[in-house]
Amino acid sequence: MGTSKKEVFSNSQNRLADIGKAFAHPARIAILEFLAKQNACVCGDIVEELPLSQATVSQHLAELKRIGLIKGEIEGPKVCYCINKKAWQEAKQILAQFLNDAKSCC
Amino acid sequence: MGTSKKEVFSNSQNRLADIGKAFAHPARIAILEFLAKQNACVCGDIVEELPLSQATVSQHLAELKRIGLIKGEIEGPKVCYCINKKAWQEAKQILAQFLNDAKSCC
């Protein structure tokens, strides 16, 4: 009790839920928006964009990396982040399919 | 500390995060999938579809109602649920815009 019973749901349901979780916090939305509008990797200045501490931003970045939507590459003393295009397309496809399956009702 | 600092983010960022939260649990995905594939309102049999208790399912339904993605109408002793088409379209539009704004990178 208290634990999410994800083992009783299908892989695709859990994958979609994970994508949803990536979007389920305004800070992660802000991070993704910032990365998405760039045309290149962003090195470092993400923390300055957000009204959150460096530790908190790092946690959100780690969660987005776990889900796969962003990539981080070490570049000297900094780390460069960018959208993972492949996972982004996959998320777009999964969400579009899910959202388009709703039939009319009521 | 511990509280989500949603007040420092924009309304649209928080709205998108709320939509993400609706999708952020496999049980809610399962509920939405079940409702979405129907061509009519579903009265009652949602609990039997899910390996969760009636109380837990009711909580998930309440959360989906709060976010606006589903509607519930009292029909005799039962309650009929269905996708809220308007909010569903809104969610689709918001997500599509967000997902399509990613520029190429790396």
Add this chain to the structure above:
DNA sequence: AACTTCTATCGTATTATTACGATAGAAGAA
């Protein structure tokens, strides 16, 4: 080597979420 810069992680406190049994209330059936 010593210093600076950048980021991940640890430790920790607080709030949120998830889950379920039990109960209450609403509405039709007997």
Add this chain to the structure above:
DNA sequence: TTCTTCTATCGTAATAATACGATAGAAGTT
């Protein structure tokens, strides 16, 4: 009225998520 059915809510327990200061480690600079 009494019974049954259905659903929301209460109470509660446990886990997850959020946030941040402090610290550690990696890498370049002086």
